[in-house]
Amino acid sequence: MLADELKQLDKKQTKALAEAIREELVEKVKETGGHLASNLGAVELTVALYKVFDFPVDKLIFDVGHQSYVQKLLTGRDLGSLRQKGGTSGFPDPEESAHDAFIAGHSGTSVAAGIGLCNARDLRGENYKVVSVIGDASLGNGLALEAVFSSEEKPKNFLVILNDNGMSINKNHSALYRSISKMTAKKRYRSFNSFLSRTFKETSALGRRLRRMKYSIKGWLNQNYFFERCGFKYVGPVNGHDLHELVAVLSDIKKIEEPVLLHVLTQKGKGYEPAEQEPSRFHGVARNFGESENSFSRALGKLLCQRAQDDPSLVAVTAAMTDGVGLTEFAERFPARLFDAGICEEYAVTMAAGMAKGGLRPVVCIYSTFLQRAYDQIVHDVCLQNLPVVFCVDRAGLVGADGKTHQGLLELSALRAIPNLRVFAPKDCAELSDIFDYVRSLGCPAAIRYPNGYAPNLGVRRRISDISLWETLSEGDGTVVLASGARAAVRALEAKKLCGREDVRIVNCRSVKPLDERMLEEIAGRKIITFEEGYAAGGFGSAVAEYYAGRAVPVRLKIMGAENVPVAHASAEEQAASLRLTAKDLALKIAAFSEQN
Secondary structure: OOHHHHOOOOHHHHHHHHHHHHHHHHHHHHHHOEEOHHHHOOHHHHHHHHHHOOOOOOEEEEOOOOOOHHHHHHOOOOHHHOOOOOOOOOOOOOOOOOOOOOOOOOOOOHHHHHHHHHHHHHHOOOOOOEEEEEEHHHHOOHHHHHHHHOOOOOOOOEEEEEEEOOEOOOEOOOHHHHHHHOHHHOOOOOOHHHHHHHHOOOHHHHHHHHHHOOOOOOOOOOOOOHHHHOOOEEEEEEEOOOHHHHHHHHHHHHOOOOOEEEEEEOOOOOOOHHHHHOOOOOOEEOHHHOOOOOHHHHHHHHHHHHHHHHOOOEEEEEOOOOOOOOOHHHHHHOHHHEEEOOOOHHHHHHHHHHHHHOOOEEEEEEEHHHHHHHHHHHHHHHHOOOOOOEEEEEOOEOOOOOHHHOOEOOHHHHHHOOOOOEEEOOOOHHHHHHHHHHHHHHOOOEEEEOOOOOOOOOOOOOOOEOOEOOEEEEOOOOOEEEEEOHHHHHHHHHHHHHHOOOOOEEEEOOEEEOOOHHHHHHOOOOEEEEEEEEEOOOOHHHHHHHHHHHOOOOOEEEEEEEOOOOOOOOOHHHHHHHOOOOHHHHHHHHHHHHHOO
């Protein structure tokens, strides 16, 4: 069913379409994995938007974008190839379709991007509507609040839809959400009819429509309510699963020029009972609705619980990702020592800085792709004061199916440049524990980066220390492979077997900053290959090159890292192959380099 055909359907057919879409979502996501609960909650809303507006002439922007699967179905995209190499992206991507007005993988962007599109439209003398859909949890993001509160005026022909389901990935506990949720209980109302006549120029049809639907007036608040003070005409709350009501209200809003915020109430996981009962579990699922295997996340959770038993100063901080970063057990056992900042990474980091300044030992657990949103706070609030904050950087490296908006390829290059910050990359979960204890003994800011997925235990273990920052995993007196990170270490050992050269030395470079200068001096006269799963530009290999160049030491050095390009959705191994970072690629490099004079 294409979007233009949708406009020709009657009410009964449109409702049947929504039901068919919900069944298709369950069926396809079970096959491919992906975000289920959020999309089930947005079925009627997306169908109604496409019924009323003229996309892609009008512009539709999803916040985060993990609820855009319905749009993809309505615009002829195949969910059977969802999140697979060469298939449909799990997030909006303008390169994939003109219907995707703005890329969306991180939260909080939709209102600011919508205002920007409106400004461009108005200055260019164009004529179209802009619709931004933002969830109640994303609205609490700093960027979203800046966009809402920065000005008392908003562009015309701009609609913000607040998709209110009371959920982030987990339950939404923010004060902003609690204020919004009390709208229906507010007892101070202005006259409904006078509000309509003041707000809308073409009020008669809208007023009749709303009264005919017995539209609740509990959402119409006094004139000081903050949405209206920020330039929006507030409408709602509306039942987000009543197609007839949604189409009617959207049709009337479309007729007016004033900027409007439409408050829509939805249920995450709507229509699929398991997802309704466990919306957090069904937020993101693997194939057959299984849970993804993330060895490091699970190991970190257990490690923090163990250390917290003996250290009352240890606290954990996350940004709406308690389950994803492995803190579920910690939250149950130490609820007063887990601080969930919501989708506000900047706040999470600066709060951690304040806690460290006050004598606590915070551990900030955030995905690599989201940590980059708090770069200034890491620099200014943590590292300039040399505070003992440990950053556990999850999903570092290639992330697989989530694709270009979620890759963890950038943070290593960014973190290397920050004064006072030490950076580590354990080869396996046992070494994660070792490095964690080591960095806490240092009493300085430190980042520990590790990938998602299954991580094997490599068995070789030499405890990290100031005089043993790196360890040799496999001896040899020929070419030296300096591997940084869990996947790099595994592939390097495999590459030695593939190339058939017993003289290759494999080194686990678990400390990226500082480097192991003793070992670098020892191997300076040999052929060296650095190998990492991150952008080569400014990464670990660059650090090694900088070390030798700064000392005017002539070395034979090859750097293997990711090309500085966006990496689309596929499996992590397929992504590694596209970047020529597999064990086979390294084996070929070793063989060719070793044969050179």
